[in-house]
Amino acid sequence: MLRVAVIGSGPSGVYTAQALVQQSVVPDVRVHVLDRLPCPYGLVRYGVAPDHEKIKSLQNNLRTVLEDERIDFIGNVEVGAHGLGPGRLLELYHAVVYCLGAAKDRRLGVPGEELPGSHSATDFVSWYSAHPDSAREAFVLGARSAVVIGVGNVAVDVARILARGAEELRPTDVPHAALDALALSRVREVHMVGRRGPSQAKFTTKELRELSSLPSADVAVDAADLALDPAYTDPSGAALAALPAVNRRNLDVVRGWAAQPPRGRERRIRLRFFLRPVELLERDGRVAAVRFERTAPDGAGGVRGTGRYEEIEAQLVLRAVGYRGVPLAGLPFDADRGTVPHAGGRVLRDGAPSPGEYVAGWIKRGPTGVIGTNRPCAKETVASLLDDAAELALRPVAADPLAALRESGHRPVPWPGWLAIEAAETALGQTLGRRSVKIPDWPGLLGAAGGRPHP
Ligand code: NAP
Numbered sequence: 001m002l003r004v005a006v007i008g009s010g011p012s013g014v015y016t017a018q019a020l021v022q023q024s025v026v027p028d029v030r031v032h033v034l035d036r037l038p039c040p041y042g043l044v045r046y047g048v049a050p051d052h053e054k055i056k057s058l059q060n061n062l063r064t065v066l067e068d069e070r071i072d073f074i075g076n077v078e079v080g081a082h083g084l085g086p087g088r089l090l091e092l093y094h095a096v097v098y099c100l101g102a103a104k105d106r107r108l109g110v111p112g113e114e115l116p117g118s119h120s121a122t123d124f125v126s127w128y129s130a131h132p133d134s135a136r137e138a139f140v141l142g143a144r145s146a147v148v149i150g151v152g153n154v155a156v157d158v159a160r161i162l163a164r165g166a167e168e169l170r171p172t173d174v175p176h177a178a179l180d181a182l183a184l185s186r187v188r189e190v191h192m193v194g195r196r197g198p199s200q201a202k203f204t205t206k207e208l209r210e211l212s213s214l215p216s217a218d219v220a221v222d223a224a225d226l227a228l229d230p231a232y233t234d235p236s237g238a239a240l241a242a243l244p245a246v247n248r249r250n251l252d253v254v255r256g257w258a259a260q261p262p263r264g265r266e267r268r269i270r271l272r273f274f275l276r277p278v279e280l281l282e283r284d285g286r287v288a289a290v291r292f293e294r295t296a297p298d299g300a301g302g303v304r305g306t307g308r309y310e311e312i313e314a315q316l317v318l319r320a321v322g323y324r325g326v327p328l329a330g331l332p333f334d335a336d337r338g339t340v341p342h343a344g345g346r347v348l349r350d351g352a353p354s355p356g357e358y359v360a361g362w363i364k365r366g367p368t369g370v371i372g373t374n375r376p377c378a379k380e381t382v383a384s385l386l387d388d389a390a391e392l393a394l395r396p397v398a399a400d401p402l403a404a405l406r407e408s409g410h411r412p413v414p415w416p417g418w419l420a421i422e423a424a425e426t427a428l429g430q431t432l433g434r435r436s437v438k439i440p441d442w443p444g445l446l447g448a449a450g451g452r453p454h455p
Helices: 011-021 042-046 058-066 086-092 121-128 153-163 176-183 205-213 245-258 371-392 401-407 415-431 442-449
Strands: 002-007 029-034 071-075 095-098 118-120 145-149 189-193 217-221 267-272 275-283 286-297 303-313 316-319 346-349 352-359
Touching (some): 042 058, 071 401, 086 352, 118 121, 121 176, 145 153, 153 205, 205 217, 217 245
Parallel strands (some): 095 352
């Protein structure tokens, strides 16, 4: 029997577990999917926006995988705690696949970034996703104008949540405290700002287009910003033709919005381009505005500063400039890329494959792509692991890794514990007159996993 630990139960971890059991090279594989949280599904539960119910429903597919009899979900086990480092894991399992994701946000590196009222978009996402480590801050209180820095899909998600009325989110599983705060929100202007042009924005067209379908928000684009984009203005059309299809589609959408008159809705999302943040400005101890330098295309896909500046008022700033991987003690790490060095998914130590250690997902390739991108990524890693399986199976490992985890101080939450959390969230929703509502704190989650009702 080949015993494999998969560290992380987000999409990359679950697709790795699936690829491990859906193969015929090694007939007898047992997989433990370990997660730091008592809940599975990673960013599908704690990252996908609550109003994206279709993507959220991917949880049903991931659940089917985790219910396979050869796979065990084991929550509330933090790798790195109670002596459970990479070395110890190799004593418990023949192979370990790290699917750790990219847990932190990238930094802007400008003065004022740490002012009260300035947050990473990941913190805001964690808040409305009920992540148990999320700050209890009510984010939107007192803000009228918000600036979202970055023009990727995370920026679109947070801008959309800010621009939706609380009533639009009530049918979702958004936690009750966040819903109450959003109901009191006075945010009327949401500025989403890119340092390059609309033809270089990172969002996907479906996500972008959705902004104009919000019932209580207008979308506005400054024609002057568009006019700076060579793909928009080049009379020969060559610059436009050279763009990938997604960027051409995005430009079409943005051009349509620039031509459209406002419809007088309660809130407005304003897309801005060619503005590079240089400082967050303070008033009364909190962020009050963002100072941007106007940029211009440098002819090589980047931008250069122009020495002209513009300020946008903001009592709330969300920095949506990408995620970055976090090193795990004892595992090699490329700090520049925020990933673990690998060859075909095999972890490299000093340039050579380390027997029994693998990576998949964002910690392998960086924080890019959509959820489905993790499937081929996981398959590549599992193909490498299966090539090595004959040698891996010879390594001596503990007979009962779960018992070993308990002995060293971990308090694992197995699959029935997670099902109890799900049931408690449904019950909580019923008491609040809503559908299932997420439990937002550690005591509540662990209590529910142990069968105690949520207070
Ligand atoms: P992203 O796609 O990499 O976008 C990051 C944005 O931040 C870019 O506009 C980037 O501009 C900008 N940026 C980076 N550093 C900056 C700086 N110092 N100053 C100003 N702007 C800066 O990252 P993301 O939005 O976090 O998304 C991560 C991944 O998750 C993506 O693959 C995304 O598609 C995926 N995702 C998908 C969905 C969905 O499918 N619904 C939802 C959320 C996330 P430059 O291009 O100029 O660097």
